[in-house]
Amino acid sequence: MSVIPKTPPLVEQLKGGLDAPICLTWELTYACNLACVHCLSSSGRRDPKELSTAEAKDLVDQLAALQVFYVNIGGGEPMLRKDFFEIVEHSVTNGVGVKFSTNGTYLDRAAAERLVELPYLDVQISLDGMTPEVNDAVRGEGSHAKAIEAMGHLRDVGFEDFKISIVCTRHNVDQLDEFKALADDHGAQLRITRLRPSGRGVDSYHDLRLTNPQQRQVFHWILDHPDVLTGDSFFHLNALTSEVGGPNLPGLNMCGAGRVVCLIDPIGDVYACPFVIHDEFLAGNVRDGGGFARVWRESTLFTELREPTSAGACASCGSYDACQGGCMATKFFTGLPLDGPDPDCIHGHADEALAAVAAGTAPRPSQDHSRPGAAVPVALTRKR
Amino acid sequence: MAFDPAERYRLSPRVGLRPEPFGALAYHYDTRRLVFLKSNDLVALVRSLAEHESAAAAIDAVVDPSTGRRSAYVTALASLCESGVVEPLLEPAA
Amino acid sequence: MTVTEPTTEPTTEPVDEQEQATDELVTDDVLVEEISIDGMCGVY
Secondary structure, three states, rough: OOOOOOOOOOHHHOOOOOOOOOOOEOOOOOOOOOOOOOOOOOOOOOOOOOOHHHHHHHHHHHHHHHHEEEEEEEEOOOOHHHOOHHHHHHHHHOOOOOEEEEEEOOOHHHHHHHHHHOOOEEEEOOOOOOOOOHHHHHOOOHHHHHHHHHHHHHHHHHOOOOEEEEEOOOHHHHHHHHHHHHHOOOOOEEEEOOOOOOHHOOOOOOOOOOOHHHHHHHHHHHOOOOOOOOOOOHHHHHHHHHOOOOOOOOOOOOEEOOOOOOOEEOEEEEOOOOOOOOOOEEEOOOOOOHHHHHHHHOHHHHHHHHHOOOHHHHHOOOHHHHHOOHHHHHHHHHHOOOOOOOOOOOOOHHHHHHHHOOOHHHHHHHOOOOOOOOOOOEEEEEOO | OOOOOOOOOEEEEOEEEEOOOOEEEEEEEEOEEEEOOOOHHHHHHHHHHOOOHHHHHHHHHHHHHHHOHHHHHHHHHHHHHHOOOOEOOOOOOO | OOOOOOOOOOOOOOOOHHHOOOOOOOOOOOOEEEEEOOOOOOOO
Protein backbone atom coordinates (compact mmCIF):
# COMPACT_ATOMS: atom_id res chain seq x y z
CA MET A 1 0.00 0.00 0.00
CA SER A 2 1.39 3.39 -0.94
CA VAL A 3 2.05 6.26 1.31
CA ILE A 4 0.13 9.43 0.79
CA PRO A 5 2.31 12.43 1.56
CA LYS A 6 0.94 14.97 3.93
CA THR A 7 -0.30 18.10 2.27
CA PRO A 8 1.78 21.08 3.35
CA PRO A 9 -0.15 23.70 5.26
CA LEU A 10 -2.06 26.14 3.15
CA VAL A 11 0.24 29.08 3.87
CA GLU A 12 3.22 27.21 2.49
CA GLN A 13 1.25 26.24 -0.63
CA LEU A 14 0.31 29.84 -1.21
CA LYS A 15 3.82 31.17 -0.72
CA GLY A 16 4.83 29.06 -3.67
CA GLY A 17 2.27 30.81 -5.80
CA LEU A 18 -0.97 29.66 -7.36
CA ASP A 19 -1.64 29.00 -11.05
CA ALA A 20 -3.92 32.01 -11.00
CA PRO A 21 -4.57 34.72 -8.44
CA ILE A 22 -7.43 34.23 -6.01
CA CYS A 23 -8.30 37.86 -6.60
CA LEU A 24 -6.44 40.89 -7.84
CA THR A 25 -6.60 44.64 -7.83
CA TRP A 26 -7.40 46.30 -11.12
CA GLU A 27 -7.00 50.03 -11.32
CA LEU A 28 -9.24 51.12 -14.14
CA THR A 29 -7.92 54.65 -14.53
CA TYR A 30 -5.39 57.10 -13.13
CA ALA A 31 -7.95 59.86 -13.55
CA CYS A 32 -9.34 61.17 -10.30
CA ASN A 33 -11.28 64.19 -9.16
CA LEU A 34 -9.53 64.12 -5.81
CA ALA A 35 -5.86 64.45 -4.84
CA CYS A 36 -5.55 62.55 -1.59
CA VAL A 37 -2.20 63.13 0.09
CA HIS A 38 -1.53 59.42 0.53
CA CYS A 39 -2.81 58.11 -2.82
CA LEU A 40 -1.03 54.83 -3.49
CA SER A 41 -1.29 55.32 -7.25
CA SER A 42 -0.44 59.04 -7.37
CA SER A 43 -3.63 59.49 -9.35
CA GLY A 44 -5.15 62.60 -10.91
CA ARG A 45 -4.57 62.67 -14.65
CA ARG A 46 -5.84 60.01 -17.02
CA ASP A 47 -3.05 58.17 -18.83
CA PRO A 48 -3.66 58.34 -22.59
CA LYS A 49 -2.47 54.72 -22.92
CA GLU A 50 -5.35 53.40 -20.78
CA LEU A 51 -6.80 50.09 -21.83
CA SER A 52 -9.67 50.59 -24.25
CA THR A 53 -13.13 49.27 -23.50
CA ALA A 54 -12.48 46.30 -25.77
CA GLU A 55 -9.15 45.59 -24.10
CA ALA A 56 -10.75 45.85 -20.67
CA LYS A 57 -13.51 43.41 -21.58
CA ASP A 58 -10.98 41.06 -23.11
CA LEU A 59 -9.01 41.21 -19.88
CA VAL A 60 -12.16 40.27 -17.98
CA ASP A 61 -12.52 37.28 -20.31
CA GLN A 62 -8.94 36.26 -19.58
CA LEU A 63 -9.56 36.47 -15.84
CA ALA A 64 -12.75 34.48 -16.18
CA ALA A 65 -10.90 31.76 -18.07
CA LEU A 66 -8.35 31.61 -15.26
CA GLN A 67 -11.18 31.48 -12.75
CA VAL A 68 -9.96 34.50 -10.86
CA PHE A 69 -12.77 34.68 -8.33
CA TYR A 70 -13.12 38.42 -8.07
CA VAL A 71 -11.44 41.68 -8.93
CA ASN A 72 -10.93 44.64 -6.63
CA ILE A 73 -11.57 47.56 -8.95
CA GLY A 74 -10.19 50.99 -8.17
CA GLY A 75 -8.00 53.69 -9.58
CA GLY A 76 -7.90 56.78 -9.45
CA GLU A 77 -11.65 57.07 -9.39
CA PRO A 78 -13.05 54.16 -11.40
CA MET A 79 -16.46 55.73 -11.90
CA LEU A 80 -14.77 58.38 -14.01
CA ARG A 81 -14.44 55.86 -16.81
CA LYS A 82 -17.35 56.27 -19.20
CA ASP A 83 -17.45 52.50 -19.64
CA PHE A 84 -17.38 51.79 -15.92
CA PHE A 85 -20.76 50.06 -15.82
CA GLU A 86 -20.11 48.26 -19.08
CA ILE A 87 -16.90 46.74 -17.71
CA VAL A 88 -18.43 45.90 -14.35
CA GLU A 89 -21.50 44.31 -15.87
CA HIS A 90 -19.38 42.28 -18.26
CA SER A 91 -17.38 41.03 -15.31
CA VAL A 92 -20.20 40.00 -13.00
CA THR A 93 -22.08 38.28 -15.79
CA ASN A 94 -19.03 36.23 -16.70
CA GLY A 95 -18.16 34.73 -13.36
CA VAL A 96 -15.72 37.33 -12.08
CA GLY A 97 -17.12 39.10 -9.03
CA VAL A 98 -16.46 42.80 -8.59
CA LYS A 99 -15.64 44.72 -5.48
CA PHE A 100 -14.93 48.33 -6.31
CA SER A 101 -13.65 51.25 -4.34
CA THR A 102 -14.87 54.79 -4.90
CA ASN A 103 -14.66 58.19 -3.27
CA GLY A 104 -18.40 58.43 -3.82
CA THR A 105 -18.47 61.69 -5.78
CA TYR A 106 -20.25 60.06 -8.73
CA LEU A 107 -22.30 57.58 -6.73
CA ASP A 108 -25.59 59.43 -6.96
CA ARG A 109 -29.02 57.94 -6.47
CA ALA A 110 -29.24 56.71 -10.06
CA ALA A 111 -25.89 55.00 -9.81
CA ALA A 112 -26.87 53.40 -6.53
CA GLU A 113 -30.06 52.08 -8.09
CA ARG A 114 -28.08 50.57 -10.91
CA LEU A 115 -25.47 49.05 -8.60
CA VAL A 116 -27.91 47.39 -6.25
CA GLU A 117 -29.31 45.36 -9.15
CA LEU A 118 -25.97 43.80 -10.07
CA PRO A 119 -25.06 40.35 -8.76
CA TYR A 120 -21.63 39.52 -7.36
CA LEU A 121 -20.88 43.16 -6.79
CA ASP A 122 -19.70 44.96 -3.68
CA VAL A 123 -19.07 48.66 -3.19
CA GLN A 124 -16.56 50.32 -0.92
CA ILE A 125 -16.62 54.00 0.00
CA SER A 126 -13.33 55.53 1.06
CA LEU A 127 -13.27 57.73 4.12
CA ASP A 128 -10.38 58.83 6.30
CA GLY A 129 -12.02 60.90 9.00
CA MET A 130 -15.30 61.19 10.86
CA THR A 131 -15.30 64.92 10.41
CA PRO A 132 -14.43 67.16 7.47
CA GLU A 133 -11.58 68.54 9.54
CA VAL A 134 -9.84 65.20 9.75
CA ASN A 135 -11.03 63.69 6.49
CA ASP A 136 -10.66 66.60 4.12
CA ALA A 137 -7.16 67.39 5.36
CA VAL A 138 -6.17 64.13 3.66
CA ARG A 139 -8.73 63.79 0.88
CA GLY A 140 -9.58 67.35 -0.06
CA GLU A 141 -12.32 69.85 0.62
CA GLY A 142 -15.83 68.50 0.23
CA SER A 143 -14.75 64.86 0.04
CA HIS A 144 -16.20 63.95 3.41
CA ALA A 145 -19.61 65.27 2.44
CA LYS A 146 -19.56 63.44 -0.89
CA ALA A 147 -18.63 60.16 0.77
CA ILE A 148 -21.41 60.45 3.34
CA GLU A 149 -23.88 61.31 0.61
CA ALA A 150 -22.90 58.23 -1.39
CA MET A 151 -23.34 56.07 1.70
CA GLY A 152 -26.80 57.48 2.14
CA HIS A 153 -27.75 56.59 -1.43
CA LEU A 154 -26.54 53.02 -0.97
CA ARG A 155 -28.52 52.68 2.22
CA ASP A 156 -31.60 54.23 0.67
CA VAL A 157 -31.67 51.77 -2.23
CA GLY A 158 -31.19 48.88 0.14
CA PHE A 159 -27.61 48.00 -0.80
CA GLU A 160 -26.75 45.75 2.11
CA ASP A 161 -23.36 45.25 3.56
CA PHE A 162 -21.40 47.72 1.45
CA LYS A 163 -18.00 48.61 2.81
CA ILE A 164 -16.63 51.76 4.36
CA SER A 165 -12.86 51.74 4.14
CA ILE A 166 -10.51 53.77 6.29
CA VAL A 167 -6.78 54.16 5.94
CA CYS A 168 -5.58 54.30 9.53
CA THR A 169 -3.59 57.40 10.27
CA ARG A 170 -2.21 59.11 13.32
CA HIS A 171 -5.08 61.56 13.05
CA ASN A 172 -8.04 59.19 12.74
CA VAL A 173 -7.00 56.27 14.92
CA ASP A 174 -9.00 57.62 17.86
CA GLN A 175 -12.15 57.65 15.74
CA LEU A 176 -12.37 53.91 15.18
CA ASP A 177 -15.39 53.45 17.41
CA GLU A 178 -17.17 56.24 15.59
CA PHE A 179 -16.33 54.70 12.22
CA LYS A 180 -17.81 51.46 13.45
CA ALA A 181 -21.00 53.23 14.49
CA LEU A 182 -21.18 54.95 11.11
CA ALA A 183 -20.95 51.60 9.37
CA ASP A 184 -23.59 50.12 11.66
CA ASP A 185 -25.90 53.06 10.97
CA HIS A 186 -25.71 52.34 7.25
CA GLY A 187 -25.95 48.57 7.44
CA ALA A 188 -22.39 48.57 6.14
CA GLN A 189 -19.24 46.77 7.11
CA LEU A 190 -16.16 48.62 8.27
CA ARG A 191 -12.74 48.00 6.84
CA ILE A 192 -9.60 49.58 8.30
CA THR A 193 -6.34 49.29 6.39
CA ARG A 194 -2.70 50.03 6.94
CA LEU A 195 -1.13 53.16 5.47
CA ARG A 196 1.80 52.37 3.23
CA PRO A 197 4.40 54.90 1.98
CA SER A 198 3.35 54.32 -1.61
CA GLY A 199 2.51 56.74 -4.39
CA ARG A 200 1.95 60.16 -2.87
CA GLY A 201 2.15 58.37 0.46
CA VAL A 202 5.92 58.48 0.08
CA ASP A 203 5.81 62.10 1.15
CA SER A 204 2.96 62.08 3.64
CA TYR A 205 3.87 58.83 5.37
CA HIS A 206 5.96 60.34 8.08
CA ASP A 207 3.21 62.73 9.09
CA LEU A 208 0.43 60.18 8.92
CA ARG A 209 1.92 56.91 10.12
CA LEU A 210 0.80 55.45 13.42
CA THR A 211 3.02 55.80 16.44
CA ASN A 212 4.08 52.65 18.25
CA PRO A 213 1.43 53.02 20.98
CA GLN A 214 -1.17 53.68 18.29
CA GLN A 215 -0.21 50.47 16.51
CA ARG A 216 -0.80 48.58 19.73
CA GLN A 217 -4.12 50.35 20.09
CA VAL A 218 -5.17 49.25 16.60
CA PHE A 219 -4.05 45.68 17.20
CA HIS A 220 -6.21 45.34 20.25
CA TRP A 221 -9.11 47.13 18.62
CA ILE A 222 -9.05 44.70 15.71
CA LEU A 223 -9.06 41.74 18.08
CA ASP A 224 -12.02 43.27 19.91
CA HIS A 225 -13.94 43.77 16.65
CA PRO A 226 -13.72 40.55 14.65
CA ASP A 227 -16.44 41.72 12.29
CA VAL A 228 -14.26 44.57 11.04
CA LEU A 229 -12.25 43.81 7.93
CA THR A 230 -8.58 44.69 7.67
CA GLY A 231 -7.59 44.01 4.10
CA ASP A 232 -5.16 41.51 5.64
CA SER A 233 -2.86 44.49 5.99
CA PHE A 234 -1.90 44.43 9.66
CA PHE A 235 -0.19 41.07 9.86
CA HIS A 236 3.06 42.75 10.90
CA LEU A 237 1.36 43.43 14.22
CA ASN A 238 1.14 39.73 14.94
CA ALA A 239 4.56 40.25 16.48
CA LEU A 240 2.52 41.30 19.49
CA THR A 241 0.73 38.00 19.94
CA SER A 242 3.42 36.40 22.06
CA GLU A 243 3.57 39.53 24.16
CA VAL A 244 -0.15 39.56 24.87
CA GLY A 245 -0.47 35.79 24.93
CA GLY A 246 -3.30 35.95 22.49
CA PRO A 247 -4.34 34.87 19.02
CA ASN A 248 -3.00 36.10 15.72
CA LEU A 249 -5.15 38.54 13.83
CA PRO A 250 -7.62 36.67 11.63
CA GLY A 251 -6.43 35.99 8.13
CA LEU A 252 -3.60 34.30 6.32
CA ASN A 253 -0.96 36.66 7.65
CA MET A 254 1.45 36.56 4.83
CA CYS A 255 2.35 38.82 1.96
CA GLY A 256 0.40 37.68 -1.07
CA ALA A 257 2.14 39.89 -3.62
CA GLY A 258 2.88 38.01 -6.81
CA ARG A 259 1.76 34.77 -5.21
CA VAL A 260 -1.92 35.04 -4.41
CA VAL A 261 -2.71 38.54 -5.65
CA CYS A 262 -1.28 41.26 -7.88
CA LEU A 263 -2.16 44.59 -9.47
CA ILE A 264 -3.16 45.37 -13.05
CA ASP A 265 -2.84 49.09 -13.66
CA PRO A 266 -4.80 51.28 -16.10
CA ILE A 267 -2.34 50.74 -18.94
CA GLY A 268 -2.16 46.99 -18.42
CA ASP A 269 1.07 46.90 -16.44
CA VAL A 270 1.16 44.09 -13.91
CA TYR A 271 2.77 44.81 -10.55
CA ALA A 272 3.26 42.56 -7.53
CA CYS A 273 0.72 44.55 -5.52
CA PRO A 274 -0.97 47.98 -5.53
CA PHE A 275 1.59 49.37 -3.10
CA VAL A 276 4.65 48.75 -5.26
CA ILE A 277 3.91 50.69 -8.42
CA HIS A 278 7.58 50.90 -9.25
CA ASP A 279 9.75 49.45 -12.01
CA GLU A 280 11.40 47.16 -9.48
CA PHE A 281 8.10 45.32 -9.04
CA LEU A 282 6.80 45.44 -12.59
CA ALA A 283 6.22 41.91 -13.88
CA GLY A 284 5.00 42.63 -17.41
CA ASN A 285 2.04 43.96 -19.35
CA VAL A 286 -1.21 42.29 -20.32
CA ARG A 287 -0.77 43.64 -23.85
CA ASP A 288 2.29 41.41 -24.28
CA GLY A 289 1.88 38.11 -26.09
CA GLY A 290 0.29 35.58 -23.80
CA GLY A 291 -1.75 38.16 -21.96
CA PHE A 292 -2.17 38.20 -18.22
CA ALA A 293 -1.78 34.45 -17.74
CA ARG A 294 1.71 34.49 -19.17
CA VAL A 295 2.80 37.35 -16.92
CA TRP A 296 1.31 35.70 -13.85
CA ARG A 297 2.83 32.30 -14.52
CA GLU A 298 6.13 33.06 -16.20
CA SER A 299 7.39 36.50 -15.32
CA THR A 300 10.82 36.67 -13.78
CA LEU A 301 9.62 38.87 -10.94
CA PHE A 302 6.80 36.60 -9.85
CA THR A 303 8.96 33.51 -10.17
CA GLU A 304 11.43 35.15 -7.81
CA LEU A 305 8.76 36.18 -5.33
CA ARG A 306 7.56 32.58 -5.20
CA GLU A 307 10.92 31.24 -4.15
CA PRO A 308 11.33 30.45 -0.47
CA THR A 309 12.68 33.38 1.48
CA SER A 310 14.74 33.40 4.60
CA ALA A 311 14.16 35.55 7.64
CA GLY A 312 17.35 37.46 6.92
CA ALA A 313 18.02 40.03 9.60
CA CYS A 314 14.85 38.95 11.40
CA ALA A 315 16.10 35.40 11.92
CA SER A 316 17.08 35.96 15.53
CA CYS A 317 13.74 37.49 16.46
CA GLY A 318 11.19 35.17 17.95
CA SER A 319 8.34 37.05 16.30
CA TYR A 320 9.29 36.32 12.70
CA ASP A 321 6.96 33.36 12.34
CA ALA A 322 4.09 35.55 13.41
CA CYS A 323 4.91 38.76 11.57
CA GLN A 324 6.76 37.39 8.52
CA GLY A 325 9.00 40.43 8.56
CA GLY A 326 6.14 42.73 7.62
CA CYS A 327 5.33 44.46 4.38
CA MET A 328 7.59 44.45 1.35
CA ALA A 329 6.19 47.71 -0.02
CA THR A 330 6.68 49.57 3.24
CA LYS A 331 10.27 48.44 3.47
CA PHE A 332 10.99 49.29 -0.13
CA PHE A 333 9.68 52.84 -0.11
CA THR A 334 11.39 53.74 3.14
CA GLY A 335 14.74 52.60 1.78
CA LEU A 336 15.04 49.59 4.06
CA PRO A 337 16.27 46.17 2.91
CA LEU A 338 13.54 43.68 2.09
CA ASP A 339 15.12 40.93 4.18
CA GLY A 340 15.00 42.89 7.38
CA PRO A 341 12.42 44.37 9.72
CA ASP A 342 9.47 46.45 8.66
CA PRO A 343 9.74 50.19 9.47
CA ASP A 344 6.76 49.74 11.75
CA CYS A 345 8.23 46.72 13.49
CA ILE A 346 6.44 46.84 16.80
CA HIS A 347 9.61 45.90 18.65
CA GLY A 348 11.38 48.86 17.13
CA HIS A 349 13.95 46.70 15.33
CA ALA A 350 13.94 48.98 12.29
CA ASP A 351 14.17 52.30 14.11
CA GLU A 352 17.92 52.67 13.84
CA ALA A 353 18.10 51.64 10.20
CA LEU A 354 15.23 53.94 9.34
CA ALA A 355 16.91 56.93 10.96
CA ALA A 356 20.07 56.13 9.03
CA VAL A 357 18.41 56.33 5.62
CA ALA A 358 19.76 59.55 4.16
CA ALA A 359 17.12 62.07 3.21
CA GLY A 360 16.12 61.78 -0.42
CA THR A 361 17.71 58.38 -0.99
CA ALA A 362 14.67 56.15 -0.51
CA PRO A 363 13.02 55.02 -3.77
CA ARG A 364 10.42 57.30 -5.30
CA PRO A 365 7.38 56.02 -7.23
CA SER A 366 8.21 55.43 -10.90
CA GLN A 367 5.28 57.48 -12.09
CA ASP A 368 3.33 60.46 -10.95
CA HIS A 369 -0.15 61.00 -12.36
CA SER A 370 -0.92 63.89 -10.04
CA ARG A 371 -2.70 66.86 -11.50
CA PRO A 372 -0.41 69.87 -11.39
CA GLY A 373 -1.65 72.39 -8.92
CA ALA A 374 -4.07 69.97 -7.25
CA ALA A 375 -4.48 71.24 -3.74
CA VAL A 376 -2.63 69.25 -1.15
CA PRO A 377 -2.82 70.56 2.41
CA VAL A 378 0.64 71.84 3.26
CA ALA A 379 0.30 71.02 6.92
CA LEU A 380 0.24 67.32 6.21
CA THR A 381 3.06 67.02 3.76
CA ARG A 382 6.65 67.38 4.60
CA LYS A 383 9.12 66.09 2.08
CA ARG A 384 11.75 63.96 3.64
CA MET B 1 -28.47 22.13 8.93
CA ALA B 2 -26.36 19.19 9.94
CA PHE B 3 -24.69 17.00 7.39
CA ASP B 4 -26.34 13.60 6.98
CA PRO B 5 -24.38 11.07 4.91
CA ALA B 6 -27.59 9.19 4.15
CA GLU B 7 -28.92 12.14 2.17
CA ARG B 8 -28.01 13.25 -1.35
CA TYR B 9 -25.80 16.26 -1.86
CA ARG B 10 -24.30 18.24 -4.68
CA LEU B 11 -21.66 20.84 -5.30
CA SER B 12 -23.44 24.14 -4.88
CA PRO B 13 -24.06 25.95 -8.16
CA ARG B 14 -23.10 29.14 -6.29
CA VAL B 15 -19.54 27.91 -5.94
CA GLY B 16 -16.58 28.26 -8.28
CA LEU B 17 -14.31 25.23 -7.99
CA ARG B 18 -10.83 25.80 -9.29
CA PRO B 19 -8.34 22.95 -9.59
CA GLU B 20 -4.92 23.44 -8.04
CA PRO B 21 -2.00 21.02 -7.89
CA PHE B 22 -2.91 20.18 -4.34
CA GLY B 23 -6.65 19.78 -4.79
CA ALA B 24 -8.86 22.78 -5.39
CA LEU B 25 -9.99 26.18 -4.22
CA ALA B 26 -13.71 26.67 -3.75
CA TYR B 27 -15.14 30.16 -3.71
CA HIS B 28 -18.77 30.76 -2.75
CA TYR B 29 -19.99 33.73 -4.78
CA ASP B 30 -22.73 34.64 -2.33
CA THR B 31 -21.05 34.24 1.03
CA ARG B 32 -17.57 35.05 -0.34
CA ARG B 33 -16.14 32.25 1.75
CA LEU B 34 -13.06 30.62 0.34
CA VAL B 35 -12.25 27.01 1.10
CA PHE B 36 -9.24 24.92 0.29
CA LEU B 37 -9.91 21.27 -0.62
CA LYS B 38 -6.68 19.52 0.17
CA SER B 39 -6.86 16.37 -1.88
CA ASN B 40 -7.71 15.47 -5.44
CA ASP B 41 -9.79 12.58 -4.15
CA LEU B 42 -11.92 15.00 -2.17
CA VAL B 43 -12.37 17.13 -5.27
CA ALA B 44 -13.45 14.09 -7.28
CA LEU B 45 -15.83 13.15 -4.50
CA VAL B 46 -17.41 16.59 -4.39
CA ARG B 47 -17.89 16.65 -8.16
CA SER B 48 -19.49 13.20 -8.11
CA LEU B 49 -21.94 13.78 -5.25
CA ALA B 50 -25.01 14.43 -7.36
CA GLU B 51 -24.60 11.15 -9.22
CA HIS B 52 -25.06 9.03 -6.12
CA GLU B 53 -28.09 8.17 -4.02
CA SER B 54 -26.38 9.37 -0.90
CA ALA B 55 -23.22 11.08 0.23
CA ALA B 56 -22.22 7.81 1.86
CA ALA B 57 -22.48 6.02 -1.49
CA ALA B 58 -20.40 8.73 -3.13
CA ILE B 59 -17.74 8.37 -0.48
CA ASP B 60 -17.67 4.60 -0.90
CA ALA B 61 -17.14 5.05 -4.64
CA VAL B 62 -14.06 7.17 -4.10
CA VAL B 63 -12.51 6.00 -0.89
CA ASP B 64 -11.06 2.55 -0.38
CA PRO B 65 -12.65 1.53 2.94
CA SER B 66 -9.57 -0.42 4.02
CA THR B 67 -7.53 2.78 4.17
CA GLY B 68 -9.35 3.88 7.28
CA ARG B 69 -9.75 7.34 5.79
CA ARG B 70 -13.47 7.19 5.35
CA SER B 71 -14.14 9.23 8.46
CA ALA B 72 -11.82 11.97 7.23
CA TYR B 73 -13.98 12.32 4.14
CA VAL B 74 -17.19 12.35 6.15
CA THR B 75 -15.73 15.11 8.28
CA ALA B 76 -14.62 16.96 5.17
CA LEU B 77 -18.09 16.81 3.61
CA ALA B 78 -19.66 17.99 6.85
CA SER B 79 -17.30 20.94 6.85
CA LEU B 80 -18.09 21.72 3.21
CA CYS B 81 -21.78 21.51 4.00
CA GLU B 82 -21.36 24.03 6.81
CA SER B 83 -19.61 26.48 4.51
CA GLY B 84 -22.17 25.99 1.75
CA VAL B 85 -19.77 24.45 -0.77
CA VAL B 86 -21.98 21.38 -0.90
CA GLU B 87 -25.70 21.43 -0.33
CA PRO B 88 -28.54 18.93 -0.07
CA LEU B 89 -29.87 17.80 -3.42
CA LEU B 90 -33.60 17.71 -3.00
CA GLU B 91 -34.70 16.31 -6.35
CA PRO B 92 -35.73 12.68 -6.35
CA ALA B 93 -33.11 10.28 -7.70
CA ALA B 94 -33.44 9.73 -11.45
CA MET C 1 -15.71 34.92 8.80
CA THR C 2 -14.87 31.69 10.50
CA VAL C 3 -11.46 30.21 10.21
CA THR C 4 -10.91 26.50 10.32
CA GLU C 5 -7.78 25.62 12.24
CA PRO C 6 -5.13 24.44 9.83
CA THR C 7 -3.59 21.04 10.23
CA THR C 8 -1.00 20.85 12.94
CA GLU C 9 1.14 18.40 11.02
CA PRO C 10 2.94 20.61 8.59
CA THR C 11 5.99 18.75 7.40
CA THR C 12 6.32 16.15 4.69
CA GLU C 13 8.62 13.60 6.27
CA PRO C 14 10.47 10.93 4.36
CA VAL C 15 8.88 7.55 4.82
CA ASP C 16 11.10 4.67 5.72
CA GLU C 17 10.60 1.14 4.58
CA GLN C 18 9.43 -0.04 7.95
CA GLU C 19 6.39 2.21 7.78
CA GLN C 20 5.57 0.94 4.33
CA ALA C 21 5.91 -2.62 5.48
CA THR C 22 3.36 -2.14 8.21
CA ASP C 23 0.90 -0.59 5.73
CA GLU C 24 0.77 2.45 7.88
CA LEU C 25 -0.34 5.40 5.88
CA VAL C 26 1.00 8.82 6.57
CA THR C 27 -2.00 10.94 5.81
CA ASP C 28 -3.27 14.38 6.40
CA ASP C 29 -6.51 13.95 8.27
CA VAL C 30 -7.84 17.43 7.78
CA LEU C 31 -8.91 17.65 4.16
CA VAL C 32 -10.64 21.02 4.24
CA GLU C 33 -9.21 24.34 5.30
CA GLU C 34 -11.13 27.56 5.18
CA ILE C 35 -9.23 30.65 4.17
CA SER C 36 -10.12 33.93 5.72
CA ILE C 37 -8.85 36.60 3.40
CA ASP C 38 -9.96 40.12 2.72
CA GLY C 39 -8.20 40.76 -0.56
CA MET C 40 -4.66 40.47 0.80
CA CYS C 41 -3.93 44.15 0.54
CA GLY C 42 -6.13 44.44 -2.51
CA VAL C 43 -7.09 47.75 -0.96
CA TYR C 44 -10.70 47.34 -1.93
